[in-house]
Amino acid sequence: MQETSASKPLQGLTGRQAAESLKTHGPNQIEQEKGRSAWLLFAEQFRSPLVIILIFACVLSAFLGERLEAAAIGAILLLNALIGFFQEARAETAIAALQEMTSPRARVLREGHQALIMAHDVVPEDILLLEAGDIVAADAEILECSHFQVNEAVLTGESVPVRKETPAPSGEGVPQGTPLGERSGSVFMGTAVVTGTATARVDATGMKTELGKIAHLIASAQRGSTPLQVQLIQVGHSLLLLCLVVVFLVAGIGLIQGRPWAELLVFSISLAVAAVPEGLPAIVTVALALGVQRMAERNALIRKLPSVETLGSVSVICTDKTGTLTTGDMRVREIWGDDHERVLQSAASCCDAELGSGEDGGAGDPTELAILVAARERGIEKADIEKENPRRTSIPFDPERRLMSVSRRDGKIYVKGAFESLRPLCEPGGFNSQAAQRTVDEMSSRGLRVLAVAEGEGAEEKNLRFLGLLGIADPPRSEVFQAIKEARQAGILPIMITGDHPQTAVAIARELGLVLEGESVKERVHARATPEDKLQLVREWKKRGAVVAMTGDGVNDAPALREAHVGVAMGQAGTEVTRQAADLILGDDNFATIVAAIREGRGIFQNIRKAITYLLTGNFAEIVLVLGAIVLGLPTPLLATHLLWINLVTDALPGLTLVADPLPQGIMKIPPRPTSEKIMGRSEWVQIIWVGLLEAALMLSLYHHYLAEKGQEYARSFVFTAVVFSQMLRAFGARSSRRFFWEISPLTNLWLLAVVLLTGILQLSLHFIPFAQTVFGLHPLSLGEIGKILLFGLIPSFSLELKKGVVKWKERKRA
Secondary structure (H helix, E strand, O other): OOOOOOOOOOOOEOHHHHHHHHHHHOOOOOOOOOOOOHHHHHHHHHOOHHHHHHHHHHHHHHHOOOHHHHHHHHHHHHHHHHHHHHHHHHHOOHHHHHHHHOOOEEEEEEOOEEEEEEHHHOOOOOEEEEEOOOEOOOEEEEEEEEEEEEEOHHHHOOOOOEEOOOOOOOOOOOOOOOOHHHOOOEEOOOOEEEEEEEEEEEEEOHHHOHHHHHHHHHHHOOOOOOHHHHHHHHHHHHHHHHHHHHHHHHHHHHHHOOOOHHHHHHHHHHHHHHHOOOOHHHHHHHHHHHHHHHHHOOOEEEOOOHHHHHHOOOOEEEEOHHHHHEOOOOEEEEEEEOOHHHHHHHHHOOOOOEEOOOOOOEEOOHHHHHHHHHHHHOOOOHHHHHHHOOEEEEEOOOOOOOEEEEEEOOOEEEEEEOHHHHHHHEOOOOOOHHHHHHHHHHHHHOOOEEEEEEEEEOOOOOOEEEEEEEEEEOOEOOOHHHHHHHHHHOOOEEEEEOOOOHHHHHHHHHHHOOOOOOOOHHHHEEOOOOHHHHHHHHHHHHHOOOOEEEEEOOHHHHHHHHHOOEEEEEOOOOOHHHHHHOOEEEOOOOHHHHHHHHHHHHHHHHHHHHHHHHHHHHHHHHHHHHHHHHHOOOOOOOOHHHHHHHHHHHOHHHHHHHOOOOOOOOHHHOOOOOOOOOOOOHHHHHHHHHHHHHHHHHHHHHHHHHHHHHOHHHHHHHHHHHHHHHHHHHHHHOOOOOOOHHHOOHHHHHHHHHHHHHHHHHHHHOOOOHHHHHHHOOOOOOHHHHHHHHHHHHHHHHHHHHHHHHHHHHHHHHO
């Protein structure tokens, strides 16, 4: 240890000692965890069961000579893989951003002389020389300091700079578990010196610092799969099983009936390919991308696509206080006294801080900057005070006295500080001491920092005239009040997690309506929270089954943001570390934008659900139609080319337009969707089976009728086009599970209207183009036949509307 006594000045390390220490302890820098290789990241995009099925379908389509189908599936797979790859590659940079928080250089004492060295060369036992404006290069114990304050918001979330002092020479050290904000004898890597000077001995560097511990926490945080990803994996497993069953059923029944095995192999494989909605990955991607676009218009930037849908399941928002619920800037919120202007004039005359040309600019203690801002709003400028009434003497603020005073040329002394310290210095009977004390207690109970202001004649702190009180605090954002109200209405629990003092945190929580009368403060507010506390709290809520969103702006929030299902960073006030760890970045730092994002996420899930239901209903109908014909011993009603064409024109495009539907009304008046709720629930499967069976039975009846009346070629031609129109028209009814299709204007989704019209024209044109007639085995259609196709195609759609009517009738009957 270095000698610190006055008799022996500090010398610092020698060059040899520093070199040996650097070799032993390593560079003073934040290490980046070894990431996954680019090839591994890309390969992992093909692990999903649904993607594996589609790869198989792509190969089979190429084998069957359906190059267009194979190319479409391949393009979809490649697009989704590239999107996922770039998302994850960008997400691996959170820890690297921590390196930007460290100082590039440091002033140290080496062999009795000051030296400016690279920060990564700082070693334990080095002596740091710190002054206002410096970024602390390593964790260190203070040896000497003068009026020394450090802004530790990046680590603690505390908005007020921490006053530092030399530790008592007891040798006991700081008790284990003491919060960072209360370690007044230490400084930490990445924090900023606000005022004063200090000499400090380095006791930790690199990954052993508090900033390094946060890097470890970020690396250990595990997000896991989103609810949507889990649900799609389950759907993929179901489809894989369905494909296997279809192949064996068709092949088995056909062989029993004596059909040619080569024909059965091609047909059963075609049917299996048709059973897979290859448009599903593209539909999900587009749905999420549309959500990203709409949210970008609201100043919300999504970094990871699946997070858009996950927002819709959020049931708990763990939010930081400073800079998220509040503005992050200290402001004078209340003035108590007979003459408010005089209170501010005297307080401004007793400030060391300097306010810049703009309201938010300046240098010095944030509390004093808040006083100067309030004074400027009343036309009082610190520069004018210094010019017209220059300072003569001053007594700086002292933690023991808790006072500061300045005497000026006008012969007066201006004093500000704690009321308990100032009261004995004032003229007895010159003010209502009891009323002032009650005001101090009341302001303090609401989390305000209270300063008393007085002035007197001469240059001594005696016989002062008490002027009044200033209540100073970091004020709430105005838009947060309504945002919290909307979150509560939507069944979402907002929780405050902050490094601030408990009294301040509870006061802000009550003011915002985050804690209402009769609610548990312990459940809703967590003060003096360390990065480890925040991370652990997120994990505890996840264990309870909650879907957690975590908001924040400081480095101390980054581990919890990465652990949460959805990490939300402040884009303006947030650090780069926080933004890199987050899924959602708020460009306007507006808490209300989170609520809008949750609304978007809920709507996206509903749109994806109805698109999947629509796709699987058509695929199920095709399977039942073909199996029914085989069981009845009829010729196959649809050829392999028919099945692949139907899948191409009725899956992807209609599904893509369905996810572009406007968000359902009243979506924020229902509780969050439980994570256990399946994307395809009982109601959806009932609809798939019922409508699919109806459509298959209808088409099978038509096929049987025309097979006997007009022959196989005509029957296949008619049923082929009838199936396409049936599925396309059903897309209008699929837009809502509750509202009738005539209650929803087609003009609210022009893309769907255009797709249905263009697909209908394209399908009919196949009957009149010689090449298409040859490929698909079609014949021209008369106007009467087209009319019949439209009529029969509407029947499945009306069955959907019948179901909606029955549901509404039952609800009215129960009411």
